[in-house]
Every structure is written in structure tokens, then in C-alpha cells.
Amino acid sequence: MSDRVLELKDITLQFGGVVAVNSLSMHVDRGEIVSLIGPNGAGKTTAFNAITGVYVPTNGCILFEGKKIVENYPHGKMKKLYAGSDNGKYTQHIEPTPDAITKLGVARTFQNIRLWKTQSVFDNVLIAKHLRRTSNVFTATFRLNAAEEKKQREETAELLNILGLYSVKDQNCTTLPYGLQRRLEIARALATEPKLLLLDEPAAGMNPQETLELTEFIGKIRDDFKLTVCMIEHHMDLVMNISDRIYVLNFGALIAKGTPEEIQANPTVIAAYLGEDKNA
Amino acid sequence: MDSNKKRDLAASVILIALLFLIITVLEQLLPKTSMIFTVLKKGSIYALVAVSMNLLNGFTGLFSLGQAGFMLLGAYTYGILTIPVSARAAVYQYYNGGIVQFALPVFAAILLAGVVAAFFAYLIGLPVLHLKSDYLAIATLGFAEIIRAIFQWDKIGALTNGSNLLRKFPIFHSTLFPFAVSAVCIGIIVLLINSTYGRAFKAIRDDEVAAEAMGINLAHHKRLAFTISSFFAGISGALLAMFQTTVQASQFKSAMTYEILLIVVIGGVGSITGSCISSFLFVACSEWWLRFLDNSDTFIGSIHLSMLRPGFRKVVFSVVIMAIVLLYQKGIMGDKEFSISKIREKLKKKKAEDE
Structure with missing residues (x-):
């Protein structure tokens, strides 16, 4: 095949x-x-x-x-x-x-780690979910997309669980050791499905x-x-x-x-x- | 986490309600001309425009200096659309009463002020948002200056009244009005920033290349942030027009943009509460607390302070700002937000340490 x-x-x-x-x-x-x-x-x-x-x-x-x-x-x-x-x-x-x-x-990682440095581990993955949204700026602002938001958060938590990053999810991503930062980049890429x-x-x-x-x-x-x-x-x-x-x-x-x-x-x-x- | 969030939300609602209550009481107690009302009115208007600028500069990482231009658009839209028909002949005395011969209700005009500013922002954004950092700043600053010049042009005087004042439009009398409008608008901006779009904006700020590689459409999101920010700048322009009771294009100089930028920087780039706090502090300092420095007849006991004279206020003000920038390099709040639960946690920690 x-x-x-x-x-x-x-x-x-x-x-x-x-x-x-x-x-x-x-x-x-x-x-x-x-x-x-x-x-x-x-x-x-x-x-x-x-x-x-x-x-x-x-x-x-x-x-x-x-x-x-x-x-x-x-x-x-x-x-x-x-x-x-x-x-x-x-x-x-x-x-x-x-x-x-x-x-x-098609998702990618970078040779020099390019995480969003001010964001937590959880948010780094959550942001990558943005491209699969169905909400527009109006529904997102006025929280008419609560179901989707909840689903995104659950999926993010699940993904972090699978990749063994759940325990550090609230840390800022720059505080992670090097290997975990690379793993987080992969997690972020996977979040784009x-x-x-x-x-x-x-x-x-x-x-x-x-x-x-x-x-x-x-x-x-x-x-x-x-x-x-x-x-x-x-x-x-x-x-x-x-x-x-x-x-x-x-x-x-x-x-x-x-x-x-x-x-x-x-x-x-x-x-x-x-x-x-x-x-x- | 969630219980903290709920507690914070409740605390903010209570705080805001308390603020409104205090203002209502103050308005009953103090004379209408008291300086505190001027500061509160202007402070709330500046808070809105500072937060709208922070949405761009602090959260999306677009260094834009066009805020005064969009305020001008908002102020003029409001003025032009709300002057009562009976007063138009007097206001547009050199232009045969002008071409607009109707008046809209106040709230519709405020909303339209935002829409007009947003519309122009969208058009300007198409070419200039391809620029980065300083170049974007120069382009938007240039736009603001061009708009100001165009509005003073006498060929379109039938619409803008040329370089003459727009006046006699409805204004607000209570401090509660600008407070309420600003609070609602800032609330909407906060909701936006905490939504999935706000997170995308922050991703663009932190790393554009990574953001684009993760599927965030840069052009679309930048335009969105620029348009929304200008919408609220337009609304604050309308409020400023009401506060000043007159509108003239020459007021919206680039110095005004710098004042707002100063508020944003002092408050902390990327902090909404910081922008709000610092706008009240800024207005209070420039309009009220430092006024005595301009008074050349100030005595301490019998000593005449001969260095005090009109303009000295600005010297002291500059020194204060330099001190703030040196001591608090990230501004008063940095990129943090004021929250009750964080203060509680800190107090708890301190208590635990003391024991």
C-alpha cells in the first residue's frame, strides 16, 4: 500500500x-x-x-x-x-x-525551541487548539462558545496527560528542563491535530x-x-x-x-x- | 483554581459596585465643580483608551501610535451626529449650517463613533499591518497626523466645520456616565483577552513564527486586534468630546498619543488593571495634585517659594515619571493583574512564614 x-x-x-x-x-x-x-x-x-x-x-x-x-x-x-x-x-x-x-x-517543531515564552505549559497547548475553532470573535468574546472552550480544555488536559506533562501544566514553559520543552513543542504540534x-x-x-x-x-x-x-x-x-x-x-x-x-x-x-x- | 476565579469575579463585581456607590454619594456631598470629578471623568476616559492601546501594544505586540487619530475620528463622529438641528446654524456659521441635518440619540452616536474609527482602522490596517515594530509605529503616527490635518481642511468644512469648534452637542453631567461606558467597554476587552482569540493575540506577541506555524492567521488576527482596539479608541474619543464639551481637531496631537502610551507603560505593558490604575494616577497628577506647583504665590510659613511658577508642574512631573520608569521598569503592575485571591494567597504565605 x-x-x-x-x-x-x-x-x-x-x-x-x-x-x-x-x-x-x-x-x-x-x-x-x-x-x-x-x-x-x-x-x-x-x-x-x-x-x-x-x-x-x-x-x-x-x-x-x-x-x-x-x-x-x-x-x-x-x-x-x-x-x-x-x-x-x-x-x-x-x-x-x-x-x-x-x-x-501538517504540524512542525523548531530546531531552536520556539515556545510562547510568557505562557504556561497548559496555555501553550491550548493556544494551538485555536485553529480548529468554530467560534468567531463575537461568540468567543461573549462566551457563546462555552461548550467548545470546555472541549478544548479537556482535550488539552488529555494530551498533556498522554505526554506526561500534566503535572507541570501550570508552570511557565521556560521553567521546564530542556527535554521537556522539546516534548512540549511536540505536544503543541499534536494539538493542531x-x-x-x-x-x-x-x-x-x-x-x-x-x-x-x-x-x-x-x-x-x-x-x-x-x-x-x-x-x-x-x-x-x-x-x-x-x-x-x-x-x-x-x-x-x-x-x-x-x-x-x-x-x-x-x-x-x-x-x-x-x-x-x-x-x- | 475555579473557586478562586469565581471569588475574584465576585470581588471585582463588588468592588465596581462599591465604586459606583461611592461616586454617587460623593456627587451628593461635594460641589459639582470639585476637582475630584474632573479627575474621575477624564481618568475613566483615559483608562478606556489606555486599555484599548494595551490590547494592541501589550497583548498583540503591535507597536501602534495611532490612538489619537482614532479618538479624533470618534470625537468628530459623535459631535457631527448629535448637534441638535436647531443649533446647527450657529455651530456651522461659516458653512451655511453644514450638510448633516439630523441628530442621532446619544448612545447610537457613541456606538457609531466606534464603528467609524474601526472602519478606518480596517482600511489603514490593510497596508500598514505588514510592517513590524518601529515602522508600524511611524506609519500609524503618520496616519493620526494626516487625519488631524484633513479634519481641519476648510473644503470639507460643511461636514467637519473646518478648523472651528464643534459644540452644543449633548454632554454628560454625572461622573457615573463615563464610568459606566468605560467599565462596560473595558469589561468587553477583558472578555476578549481571556477568550481563545485573546490567547492567539498573546501567541503572536510572544513568537510570530511559531504562532503562524501553529495555524494562527497573522494577517487576520492582527487586523482584528487593530480594528477592535480602534473601535474602543473611537468610543473613548466620543466620551472625551462630551467631557470637553467642544471638539477641535488641533487637540488630538501626537502628544496625546504619547500621554496614553505613558499611561500604558507606567501601568505595565500587558496589564489591564495597571492601565486603569495608572490612568487615574496620571490624570490626578497632571490636573490636580501638582497644580500648586504652577502657583507662583505659594508660601510655606513666611518663605516665598520663588521657584514655583506656571510650567514648573511639568518639570516635577517629568522627574516623577523618570523615577517611576527607573524604579519600576516593568510599570506598576508589570504584566500581572490585580486580583484579590493572589493578595489573599500572599497574606496566607506570610502568615505561615511568621508562624
Whole structure:
């Protein structure tokens, strides 16, 4: 069963003369955990930003559950470069804002933790429930949405319970230890009721013990919430343990893809990470 | 938690009721011209506009300086719509009685004052809300100045009476009126801030990128906050017109916006109760308590205080403000709210420590 949740077709992101991502094509199937790895500056986070609508790709198209959510093909000078004479193909432009993409069911966490710093743990998750509201500003102000508000609060409490954050729910989020802050970011992303979860270096700054816990945790939420997960990670233990498939980027280009075993044996990947063996 | 909330709500209701009772009694006891009524009236009006500015600056993180412009819109809307038809010939003496030849009831006009301000805010918001921090401040400040200049333009004098005064519109006599209107409006703002939309505003303030990634539509929510804030600024403008009994565009200078900003900062950016407390303190200081400093005939015993002269009040006032800003860097209340249950908890803790 190949039920494509996310598909990237020829995604290119160019900033001036720098090609951050070069013609990246990849796909994530339902229920998979897919990792995106590569050395620093390989364009992994940029690819995430393109998926979530932060950047509009210079070229290419992104499909979510078979539906085009981002599409941009170059015009003017760039068009000749990419399209040649095939002009008719390149007419559509879909450039949604990040909130619209989140509403479709793509949630993300950030490489540098971006919690709402003045808010409590509970409120951080509760605010993320805002996008599934049915109330408008009038009904919300005059408390005509009490039932929905109650439901949101119950769901938030339940979510915090599942993720083991309920005991700290009234604390300010900045007082939490680092690992729990990362976990709270995941909780916040889950509150938006995503189908696809994008994790940007979830294990950054964690010790081996915490990383091990995180491995179990990601597997658990994937099963519990029926998620598809796509993550960027540098901890190879985590990546190799948990991933169904791996994509390797280097200098913006895809250099390898496959199962963890295939990637571990791939000479190009080893060269990219460790440098070429000059004697070979 | 919940019992505390209920207790707080009950306490606030009792406090507000008590305040109204005290004002009613005071109005019976003291002469109408007593300074305290001026302070209470103006203070309540400033409290409303300060809270509306706090909704933007403190809760949504949009640094806007257009408040005086929206107050002007509200004040003029109220004035133009409520001058009795019989008085129009006298007010619009240079413009053949003006073009508006009807008068609306007071409450309808106050509501419309808010609606007109909100409408203009919506239009202005479309282009300027893409700007961030200081740039937004400059754009909104510019808007307020442009509006003020336009309203003084004699080509549209048939509507705005040019640079002449608008007067003879109905005014309030009791202090209870501005108090009641302000209390209701501030109550609505508090309800908004504690609703799901208010939480979204705070998320935008704390981290725009994260807010957008979590599905909060930035453009929509910023426009919403800007429009609502201006709606209440418009209403406070109408109240200010009633308080002053006349309206003239030249009163709504940027200095007025800075006064309101000062109130917000002194009260604490992000604190509703702070804005309310500091607006009364501010008005009391500038209108009443420091007045004696302007009086050059002040004696202590037989010593003539020669440094006191008209304008000296402002020198002392500036020093007081500097002291407050230095000593209370986050304002009187910080971003906390005044609540009975918190004070009770603190007292309990202290008691426990003492024992």
C-alpha cells in the first residue's frame, strides 16, 4: 500500500546565487517515519520551511495527500533556465501561508525551541487548539462558545496527560528542563491535530539517555495518534533505530535514499560525512 | 483554581459596585465643580483608551501610535451626529449650517463613533499591518497626523466645520456616565483577552513564527486586534468630546498619543488593571495634585517659594515619571493583574512564614 501523504517534486530553493535545495524529490507514505539527514548546511531545514510554507520554492511542487499545496514554477529569466520552451506546463502558482498548511494537517517543531515564552505549559497547548475553532470573535468574546472552550480544555488536559506533562501544566514553559520543552513543542504540534508531523532536530542537545527515551516516544506517538513522521536529525542512533526510510542531502542535493541498512553501507554517504578516502 | 476565579469575579463585581456607590454619594456631598470629578471623568476616559492601546501594544505586540487619530475620528463622529438641528446654524456659521441635518440619540452616536474609527482602522490596517515594530509605529503616527490635518481642511468644512469648534452637542453631567461606558467597554476587552482569540493575540506577541506555524492567521488576527482596539479608541474619543464639551481637531496631537502610551507603560505593558490604575494616577497628577506647583504665590510659613511658577508642574512631573520608569521598569503592575485571591494567597504565605 503506497498511500502518499507528502510528495515533493523537483523542489529547488535559490537565495541569490546560493542554491539551498537543488531539485529535491521525495515522498513520505502514511504511517512511515522518514528521516532527512545530511551535514550542516545541507538544506534540510530549508526543505522543511518549503513544506510548511515559510519559503516559496523557486521551482517545484509539493503535494499533501495527493493535493497540490505548494506550486511555483519560475518566470522571466529563471523560467528559461528551468522550463525551456515548455511554457504551457508552468502556469499555476499556489503559495499558501504557513497557517493554511498547518490547517490542512501538517504540524512542525523548531530546531531552536520556539515556545510562547510568557505562557504556561497548559496555555501553550491550548493556544494551538485555536485553529480548529468554530467560534468567531463575537461568540468567543461573549462566551457563546462555552461548550467548545470546555472541549478544548479537556482535550488539552488529555494530551498533556498522554505526554506526561500534566503535572507541570501550570508552570511557565521556560521553567521546564530542556527535554521537556522539546516534548512540549511536540505536544503543541499534536494539538493542531496533524496527519503529518515534521520534527526539526528533536534530539538536539539531548544526552544518550534522553535520546533513547525520545526514540520510544516518537514511535509511541506515531502509533497513538496515527501519524506520519518526517524528521531531521543528527543523532545517528536515533535515526537508524527508528526510521523506515532515510533521505540524505548534501549541499542541497539528494545523494542517497533507502532503508537504514542501505544508507549505512552507502559509500557516497560515508564520504559526505567523513570525507573521501584519498588512498582508495 | 475555579473557586478562586469565581471569588475574584465576585470581588471585582463588588468592588465596581462599591465604586459606583461611592461616586454617587460623593456627587451628593461635594460641589459639582470639585476637582475630584474632573479627575474621575477624564481618568475613566483615559483608562478606556489606555486599555484599548494595551490590547494592541501589550497583548498583540503591535507597536501602534495611532490612538489619537482614532479618538479624533470618534470625537468628530459623535459631535457631527448629535448637534441638535436647531443649533446647527450657529455651530456651522461659516458653512451655511453644514450638510448633516439630523441628530442621532446619544448612545447610537457613541456606538457609531466606534464603528467609524474601526472602519478606518480596517482600511489603514490593510497596508500598514505588514510592517513590524518601529515602522508600524511611524506609519500609524503618520496616519493620526494626516487625519488631524484633513479634519481641519476648510473644503470639507460643511461636514467637519473646518478648523472651528464643534459644540452644543449633548454632554454628560454625572461622573457615573463615563464610568459606566468605560467599565462596560473595558469589561468587553477583558472578555476578549481571556477568550481563545485573546490567547492567539498573546501567541503572536510572544513568537510570530511559531504562532503562524501553529495555524494562527497573522494577517487576520492582527487586523482584528487593530480594528477592535480602534473601535474602543473611537468610543473613548466620543466620551472625551462630551467631557470637553467642544471638539477641535488641533487637540488630538501626537502628544496625546504619547500621554496614553505613558499611561500604558507606567501601568505595565500587558496589564489591564495597571492601565486603569495608572490612568487615574496620571490624570490626578497632571490636573490636580501638582497644580500648586504652577502657583507662583505659594508660601510655606513666611518663605516665598520663588521657584514655583506656571510650567514648573511639568518639570516635577517629568522627574516623577523618570523615577517611576527607573524604579519600576516593568510599570506598576508589570504584566500581572490585580486580583484579590493572589493578595489573599500572599497574606496566607506570610502568615505561615511568621508562624
